[in-house]
Amino acid sequence: MIEISKVTDVEALRHISIQTFTETFARHNTEEHLNAYLEKAYATEQLKRELAHPDSHFYFAHVDGELAGYLKVNVRDAQSEPMGADTIEIERIYVFEAFQGHAVGKALFTKATELAKELHKRKMWLGVWERNERAIRFYRRNGFEQTGVHTFFMGEDAQNDLIFMRSFTD
Numbered sequence: 001m002i003e004i005s006k007v008t009d010v011e012a013l014r015h016i017s018i019q020t021f022t023e024t025f026a027r028h029n030t031e032e033h034l035n036a037y038l039e040k041a042y043a044t045e046q047l048k049r050e051l052a053h054p055d056s057h058f059y060f061a062h063v064d065g066e067l068a069g070y071l072k073v074n075v076r077d078a079q080s081e082p083m084g085a086d087t088i089e090i091e092r093i094y095v096f097e098a099f100q101g102h103a104v105g106k107a108l109f110t111k112a113t114e115l116a117k118e119l120h121k122r123k124m125w126l127g128v129w130e131r132n133e134r135a136i137r138f139y140r141r142n143g144f145e146q147t148g149v150h151t152f153f154m155g156e157d158a159q160n161d162l163i164f165m166r167s168f169t170d
Helices: 010-028 031-041 044-052 104-118 133-141
Strands: 002-006 056-063 066-075 087-095 123-129 145-154 157-167
Touching (some): 002 104, 010 031, 010 056, 066 104, 087 104, 104 123, 123 133
Parallel strands (some): 087 123
Antiparallel strands (some): 002 056, 066 087
16 A cells, blocks of 8 residues: 655655665766765755745655655746746656555656646646656656756766656646
8 A cells, every 4th residue: 555645754855865866867877976966966954945845845655654755746936947837846756666666656646646736737747867768658658748858967967857748627
């Protein structure tokens, strides 16, 4: 059984962020670039700021009482790019490798969709790394279409996120 709860523990959030990011990206990046990114993006103080932002929402997923993944969504000015007041951003759906294929990502995606409808958002968007083929397939199956590309840096290495958007019908 998958249970979704609010994130309250910054150290658990830091641990899952670093481990899941490393599981996904380490084989495609140098250790130096990966570590530089992890130290900045998942520093305790950075995560505390994100948790404190009133327009960011975090949820943990548990399977049989064990932490399996988490979701971060943003609205209004918490969005990583300005997409408008009628949008919600899925910034992160991170799932431990051991729980992939167990519907944890789907449960977190469903939570994001429920929140979007609850907040009366008309569109949902996200950025997904161009080499994350599994995630790209998942989002396409769930009604997202690519609308753009933006560049981010892994250390000093420029990489691309594909921007995907999905509209909601009433």
